[in-house]
Amino acid sequence: MATIEIDNEIRKTLVQGRPPCGLPPFIDKLPADAQKKLQEIWQNYKQGERCYNEHGLTRELLDSLPKEVRKAVFKNRPLPPPLMKAPQDVQEQFRAIFADRSIPYEEKPKKIHELAQKVLKGDTLKEFNDFHNKMEEYKKNIEEQAQRLSPEAKQAYDKLKDLRKQKHQIMQNLSEAARDELYDLWKEKRDSFPRPR
Template identity: 50%
Template structure:
């Protein structure tokens, strides 16, 4: 079974990739650099624009500008299109699965009676139980990748100076508080807030 720390990173990654919030969901990490995994779900004109944004990107480079421009394309889509994207899990190991299987994963994400700390292990157990073949292979690859990233993150975190560590802990606490507030809001209220944030001169606030 996956370690608790790595599992938490896994769940956060799943949550962040399942909804293309691009760093504005209060506590969720920004998405990885590169074309969004839900690209094929978008209208053809939006796909073309996003492909153009990322055509010169090289792996390993910073991608703040590309992410910001991609976010603007997504924000400009009609609300019904954005909501349909949000409902479709884009992760590779969930693609092609029957609706009843996807519903079981979705139920864990949405079940507020399950403590957040317990969800990673439940997701891991469900994946090991239900996934087979290529889906199981992709899940294991995804899990290993997140475990590696978590290890690298912890190593960098351990090397922070005292001042940087104190600031990091304060900012992390604020991000968790914002995440908790947003999670309790209705979707219509979230839409109102996101519409307000994206009208700011420098776009919606980002959380790293």
């Protein structure tokens, strides 16, 4: 079986669904006291170690921020790392694609790639293309592995994949107020779950 070399941080984010370990890239958008607390949370972290505790403390800190602050910090969807190096006006063009509800989720990577070829230059374009190629290889590798699943596992995989698409479509079609309500409910469900002490 062929293996694909892929950046460990990309793999962690995609496979595990967690952000990479370390200070979040949006730290400079937080109020000064929250920035200080985040730096304290991550000060003893060493690259390559597990960071479950730091992630938990970071989530608690972010959840404790007023809703207006969270909205201001997270109003812009995080972009792939190479795009964060582009000028702000160029970043906004990419964010517009992510935010456009008329573009189906599956078509967004193609639209992002097309825009990148038009507006990015030099090293930024090269880094984006390298990132894009790694992502395409990753997706291809996962699909090849999925094709080798037993019929029962493949059927379950396909259903779960469809459910993820449905969930995304449902969330995309909601108003911002309805999404906020769901976020608050999920936060309450997570935070109030009885845990052994």
